[in-house]
Amino acid sequence: MELGAAHWIYLAGIVVIIVVMIMRKNIVVPAVAATFFTAWAFTGNIVTGLQSIFGASLTAAAELFNIFLIIALVTALLGALKALGADQRMIEPFRMVMRDGHTSYWVIAGVTYVISLFFWPTPAVPLIGAILLPVAIRAGLPPLGAALSIAIAGQGMALSSDYVMQVAPGLSAKAAGVSAGVVADRAMVLSLVVGVIALVLAYVTTRKTITAPSLERLLAWEGGPAVPVGAGVAPVPAASVASASVASTSGGTGSGGTGSGAGNGTGSGVGSGVGGVAGNAGNAALAGRSRAFAILVPLAFAALVAYMLLGKFTDLVPETIGGQAAALVGGVAAVLLLFAAAVTDGKRSLETCADHVVDGLVFAVKAMGVVLPIAGFFFIGSENFAGRIMGLAEGAKAPNLLFDLVNAAQGGIPKNSFVIAFAILAIGMITGLDGSGFAGLPLTGSLSGALGPTTGMDPATLAAVGQMGCVWSGGGVLIAWSSLIAVAGFARVPVLDLARKAFFPVVAGLVAATLLAVIIF
Incomplete structure (x- = not known):
């Protein structure tokens, strides 16, 4: 396909955004401007360009609202538990293992990886955010370090292999014309290489900021003990209950x-x-209710995991995956919130429960709202969203700007195994810029099947390399407008800071894994 003005403007927008990110500046203004000029160039109508600014953010909000809602519900639940003092009691059992920030970093990584390997990171992030993050913060691990551990282990290492559910290997293998099992096996090895290197490097850069265990750090992270959650009602930490x-x-x-x-x-x-x-x-009485919910909440989430396991490995219950799993987590959090508000405030629970939900939504929007116009720009580069953003007539051909640019560049790639492997990796990372970890897999798979034989490389290996680029980039580690916003939301850190901090460790891991793939496989 011949590239038009819209393609070049979209490419220029990507370059500008990457440069601005490297300069550690906010990229909302460049994203909005690039959206406007791209839509104007494609439609030839300045009015459509203006409308697309709104349409891009609206489309992004519709696609990402499930993440916003999960953040809101779990934050509301934590607010209700804090009013009971149950948040302090709930984390006590984990102190036996997570005694300091160094141990907490690796425990969080291990738990996140196991859960995400079976169910994808979507339900894993709320579970870790509700149960383990407060423990880690109190143990001295900085919120940014905890967020790095979760993102690298979950959205990166577990999702890039997708070894259990094998959705990603299936897409890559089908496009490359090879066995899905071979792609899955090689993707598992490469994902472990990338993940271990990224976790170690992130730990090295984080360990100097780890402090001694401190309740004050936890209270500061949670917003302090005197934040109102209802008319004249303030949360009461467990320490306050004991001293009272x-x-x-x-x-x-x-x-x-x-x-x-x-x-x-x-x-x-x-x-x-x-x-x-x-x-x-x-x-x-308050202490008794606090202890009860400190036991009930972890048991409820454990039962949730058990239910998912039964669905995965048996026919006793329906299998719960993807969006269904996220919805189940949100539903459980909402029910626990209702019970916690009822036992804490009695007749006033109707008001305070609503206050908790509003507080959660306000927090989610304040923390993550800036991501919407950024995501909207990258969505306009995909044919799945471009028509909706620009308001194209039904049946009109929507542009696929990002994939057209990648296809146009593939002809200039030299026929060398190292060059081909890194080119596939780069193409996968570029296609992940729209925030979707799986959208680029058919392209990297097809290129692997076509280019592998010409360089003597196994197409399955190239497909696995491309899968690493797609998922680590768009699955929620390197790109701030992906599901990384959920991790940042629960850890209460700026999502752009998290993406910048993860960049070097992850890219170093990807380079090492690609070299290994060329040499060994």
Whole structure:
């Protein structure tokens, strides 16, 4: 296909955005401008160009709202648990293993990898975010380090191999005309090479920021103990519950014992003593509910994992994958939120539960809203979204700008095994720029099948290399407008900072894995 003005403007937009990211500046303005000029060039209508700015963000919001909603529901659940003091109690069992930030980094990576390998990272991120992230933060691991561990192990290492579900290897193998099992085996090896190198390098760059265990760090990360969640209601950490219990007990006893004079002594002693007993009873009841939810929430998520395992390996329950798994996690979080609000606030639970949900949505939009116009620009490069963004008539051919650019460049690739392998890797990473880890697999698979025999390389190996580029780029590690926003949201760190921090470790791993593929396979 002959490239037009829209193709070149879109390519220029990509280059500008990459340069601006390297300069550590915000890329919203370049993304909006590039969207406008690309749509104007393709349609020849300046009004359509203006409308496409809105359409791009709206389309991105529709595609990413499931991630926003999961962030909101789990954040709301954490707010309700914090009001109970259950968030502090819930993390106590993990202290036996996650005693410091160094151990926490590797424990989070291991747990994330196992869950993501079976169910993809979509349900893994909320589970880790709700259970393990608070433990790691309290243990001294900085939020950015925890986010790196989750992203590299889940969206990167587990998803790039997709060894259990084998959706990605199936797409690559079908396009390359080779066995899916061979592609899966080689992708597993390459994903482990990339993942281990990336995790080690990320740890090396993070370890200097790891501090001693501190409750204050956790409270600061959560927003502090005095953030209102309802009309006049403030969260009560477990430490506050314990100190309040001690204070009320000593107050009641002390006042009763030190009364002077018949009238004043009796009145003061009895009144304060009764108040102390009532305070103790209230604190005991709150502590009991706190302990109950500290046990209930992990058990509920464990049951969720067990249910998914049953669906995966047996016929006892339907298999739950992809979006269904994410919806199940969100539903469980919502039900737990309702129960937590009910036992905490009683008659006021209808109001406070709604407040928790609103707080969660506000947090999700504040943290991730800036991503929408950026994602919209890359969506306009895909034929799956371009027609919707530019408002093309039904049945009109939507442009496939990104893939047209890649196809136009493939003819200039030299016929050398090292060059071909790195070219396939680069093409995979470029096609991942739209934030979709699997969209480029048919292209990298087809190129692998066509170019492999001419260089003496196994097409299955090239397909696995291309799969690494596609998924590590667009699956949620290198690209800020992908599912990386979910990791950043739960860790409460800027998504662009997370993408920048992951860039060098992941690219180093990809280079090493590609060299290994050429030499060994």
